[in-house]
Amino acid sequence: KQEVTQIPAALSVPEGENLVLNCSFTDSAIYNLQWFRQDPGKGLTSLLLIQSSQREQTSGRLNASLDKSSGRSTLYIAASQPGDSATYLCAVRRSGGADGLTFGKGTHLIIQP
Amino acid sequence: GAVVSQHPSWVICKSGTSVKIECRSLDFQATTMFWYRQFPKQSLMLMATSNEGSKATYEQGVEKDKFLINHASLTLSTLTVTSAHPEDSSFYICSVHSGTAGKSYNEQFFGPGTRLTVL
16 A cells, blocks of 8 residues: 655745755555645645656746655755745655545645745 | 636535535546545545546545545536534545646646535
8 A cells, every 4th residue: 555755744944945845655656746735724736747757847946856766756945935835745646547646644834934 | 737616615514414515627627536535634535536427436445325426527526425424524625637638647636625514
């Protein structure tokens, strides 16, 4: 059974810092991996999607890397802003079909002004 | 990405009643939708896969007779929590599978969620 772990569970840093959020998964046979952002009481916003054949994806100040063989992904946030405060979730898809996602518990991020 | 809505955004009901939650794909025809549940301080857990025109596929431990799923069209899936009890109180979120065409390859787009409180 696939298990996804995110470290740290919570993080609070001053504005402007560069951050790294970590995600690990036990079964390396994944199809793709997605990073999401969830604001309190809200749904999920997709940030980045990395296919299993890819090593990284970038969108603005966000960069996500994937090391499938070691079961790890990192989300790098550059020049953090208070608006980045949210819970960041990592999720993996187990197959190439229309399959559901297995989520980690998330990293609760607070950016101090 | 796809735009997904859910209705209602929150609902409070008495124990023993049934509650229906709608998930709509507003700009995309979705053959497959997913239903997830999120308890406080926990991650999202997949409940079931909703397939248009066929029976839903439920994850292990999810009671299909309690959580009825209907995917009658390519833009609408409904989740009905039957005979709801306080332990069913949770945040229910649906997602739409993007398919394999276009820019969003095998990506999932999520609705805003429905907060269910059973008294």
